[in-house]
Amino acid sequence: MNANTLLADPAAIEIEKFVSHDNAITIVVRPIQPTADCPQCNQPSSSLKTRYLRRLDDLPWHNVPVRIELHARKFRCRNELCSRKVFCERLPQVVAPFARHTVRLAQAFELLAFALGARAAARTASKLGFQVGKDICLRAMRRRSSLSKPTEGDQVCVLGVDDFAFRRGCTYGTILVDLEGRQPIDLLPDRTAETLTEWLKAHPEIETISRDRSAAYADAARTGAPQAAQVANRWHLLKNLGELVERFFVRNHYLLTGTAAVVRAEHLGKQSEVELPTGAKAKSRVLAEKPVPPRRQKLFDAIKELQAGGQSIRRIACELQIARNTVRRYIHCETAPPHFAGAGRPSSVLPFAAYLQQRWRAGEHNAFRLWQEIKAQGFSGEVYAVQRFVREWRETSVGKVPCPVTSRGLSPRQTAKLLLRPDNAGSEWERTYLAKLCEVSPQVGVIQHLGLDFQQMVKERRADLFDDWLKRVAASGIEALQHWADGLLSDEAAVRNALSSQWSNGQVEGQVNRLKTIKRQMYGRARFDLLRARVLHRA
Secondary structure, eight states: OOGGGGSSOTTTEEEEEEEEOSSOEEEEEEEOOSOEEOTTTOOEEOOEEEEEEEEEEEEEETTEEEEEEEEEEEEEOOOTTOSOOEEEOOBTTTBOTTOSBBHHHHHHHHHHHHHHOHHHHHHHHHHHTOOOOHHHHHHHHHHHHHHOOTTTTOOOSEEEEEEEEEETTTEEEEEEEETTTTEEEEEESSOOHHHHHHHHHTOTTOOEEEEOSOHHHHHHHHHHOTTSEEEEOHHHHHHHHHHHHHHHHHHTTHHHHHHHHHHHHHHHHHHTTSOOOOOTTTSOOOOEEEOOOHHHHHHHHHHHHHHHTTOOHHHHHHHHTOOHHHHHHHHTOSSOOOEEEOOOSOOTTGGGHHHHHHHHHTTOOOHHHHHHHHHHTTOOSOHHHHHHHHHHHHTSHHHHSOOSSOTTOSOHHHHHHHHTSOTTOSOHHHHHHHHHHHHHOHHHHHHHHHHHHHHHHHHHTOGGGHHHHHHHHHHHOOHHHHHHHHHHHHTHHHHHHHTTOSOOSHHHHHHHHHHHHHHHHTTTOSOHHHHHHHHHOOO
């Protein structure tokens, strides 16, 4: 094997010898370059002054620690104009100045630190065979973030802007994403218009800004980058539409209860035509035949075999350790008798069966309330008896398809989701519910048509239909929709661009999700600079 393959820079150092220890390996190396450049004036020098020893940690071999003894050199600088007279030889591919780890080892635990976090990286490194503390990982990440400025020299033409929470409901920051390069390029410590404006003024090359409908971001884009076209996020437009419909049903909750009353009346009318059983306990004893268990079949075969051998009933019962009546019954059977499960004694609820059937058909399916009602009529049993009595009713074909809505109706959010689904989507009862809702209030049908048309317009990016849609909203007479349309017109340029542009904040939302994952890995211990370093790191 070529020993040079073990070295980080074979052109700068060479191996003198290997020293094997019980739990480590030491490699003795020395520089071989005839000259060295002065780090201050960059003039080469061959005037050797002295040598000194540097001990370094290197990447492990099969989890065995490796240490390097580097016989480094000091040179005299012969440039009379240079203030440094003596300098140490630099080996940038092998080790950094004053470092105790080789460059490749430092890169390894730096990569682990950015991927996993400092504490997790230290645990992983110990299992890989090299020891590194969490504080070293923290310093490595902060050193990398201070040395490299991701925004310097980057030409960002299409920018995505969105906010994220340091602490939900309390403090927020801003993430900036290069939509063309699909990489986060900066984090801002807040989401104010002033901070974003200063950042945008430092990047006059921006041509397009994709953002949500935040007024602060809109003002910052107009002030800091007036040359850029603003694009509203299409997902937020659809989300705002859903919130609008939900608020409409919150204000008009009587529509939900009225529709629920109509749907339940029809459902209970169908249910009253079905014959309800009186419960298994209330019936006469009906024996249900079940398959013969393997254990019973084996016992039957043993009894028949002993009987064929001339054994008496008493002897068979003693040998098999069963009752003589069981032996006698099996002997008189030609095949193994099946197991019969009886219904037991009649239920104590039976005298109140007619009243319970009446209340069940009226829509009262809560066993506890039924028990309270018949208890007031003289029933002395427990609630469990009523639960067992009505259990079979729940297992009937009607019980398997309960009424889809309660007496209060669906919630405003559930109704809004149903209303804005595409046509013919959902189950049969959902379509029935929406049809009844539109009958109760014609305004709901208008909101549904306008909402579905707006969804289609956004998804297909039909900006040419926007003016016609605004006219239909103005003619609808629905105040909530008209106020929302006025809000769209106040940000008209960004909304129209959203209906025609290819850019949106979809990948920005993905970067926010990644940021949340990183933030939770850090358990809230790290400061903003470390979070920024991890989010902006490019492996």
